[in-house]
Amino acid sequence: MQIFIFDTPEAASRAAGEYVNAEIRKNPKLVLGLATGSTPLGLYKEMAEACKAGLDYSQVRSFNLDEYYGLQPDHPQSYRRFMNENLFDHLNIDKANTRVPDGTAADPAAFCAEYEAAMKAAGGVDIQVLGIGSDGHIGFNEPGSSLVSRTRVVALTPQTISDNARFFEKADDVPRKAISMGVGTIMEAKTCLMLCFGANKATAVQGMIEGGITQFNPASILQMHPDTRVYLDEAAASKLTLKDYYKWAGSCGL
Numbered sequence: 001m002q003i004f005i006f007d008t009p010e011a012a013s014r015a016a017g018e019y020v021n022a023e024i025r026k027n028p029k030l031v032l033g034l035a036t037g038s039t040p041l042g043l044y045k046e047m048a049e050a051c052k053a054g055l056d057y058s059q060v061r062s063f064n065l066d067e068y069y070g071l072q073p074d075h076p077q078s079y080r081r082f083m084n085e086n087l088f089d090h091l092n093i094d095k096a097n098t099r100v101p102d103g104t105a106a107d108p109a110a111f112c113a114e115y116e117a118a119m120k121a122a123g124g125v126d127i128q129v130l131g132i133g134s135d136g137h138i139g140f141n142e143p144g145s146s147l148v149s150r151t152r153v154v155a156l157t158p159q160t161i162s163d164n165a166r167f168f169e170k171a172d173d174v175p176r177k178a179i180s181m182g183v184g185t186i187m188e189a190k191t192c193l194m195l196c197f198g199a200n201k202a203t204a205v206q207g208m209i210e211g212g213i214t215q216f217n218p219a220s221i222l223q224m225h226p227d228t229r230v231y232l233d234e235a236a237a238s239k240l241t242l243k244d245y246y247k248w249a250g251s252c253g254l
């Protein structure tokens with residue numbers, strides 16, 4: 001794991017954006033794994049600005065981590081709609097090459113197998129963008145998820161439902177299930193790019209980086225990933241025992 005600590009989420013998002021955009025310059029056919037939520041919005045702004053300034057996204061392909069099960073793609077809270085509004089509509093990407101799990105699939109098991117096969121056929125995910133839940137979840141892989149799980153239907157925890165209720169009129173409107181890439185699926189990305197901002201993430205971040213590897217903090221498996229880059233703001237980094245060392249290593253260019 002490489003840990004990068006910044007004063008603000010804006011500075012962290014800028015650095016993450018520089019990394020992603022540079023990789024797209026090197027490989028215009030890059031395959032991105034994408035996340036929703038509030039955390040990657042700054043990164044997506046950096047990508048949109050680079051595209052406006054001339055970076056070509058027309059051959060980039062993408063696979064999103066997850067989607068609520070039971071929401072139509074045009075539902076205001078669907079992750080398809082979120083991705084269109086917050087990223088795809090601002091890039092010259094071909095929307096046909098952007099995949100978000102189908103929350104309306106009549107046969108979700110068959111859909112999940114096809115989604116995994118499509119990722120493989122694309123050559124695998126090159127860079128997987130991730131955020132962390134306050135309980136350590138990645139994608140919708142809640143604590144207790146198998147660390148080798150694949151794309152499947154999952155049940156959201158009451159904690160995640162209450163965290164996400166702010167986006168719906170009331171907590172009762174939050175779907176109880178989702179389709180999510182599994183932890184094992186995420187681990188196959190060549191690079192994982194994890195962004196974590198805010199004090200409410202500090203405990204989960206400490207467990208992810210410095211705790212034991214456990215399905216009670218699914219993000220902790222990233223310690224076993226050969227190329228994970230973690231971008232933190234000061235608040236999210238505030239509980240790290242070795243925070244000063246990570247900063248020092250960063251100042252040494254590592």
Ligand code: F6R
Nearest residue numbers: 035036037038039131132138139
């Ligand atoms: C969403 C996803 C989730 C979020 C996590 C953090 O696609 O994969 O794991 O990354 O819930 O959400 P925010 O960024 O809203 O704090």
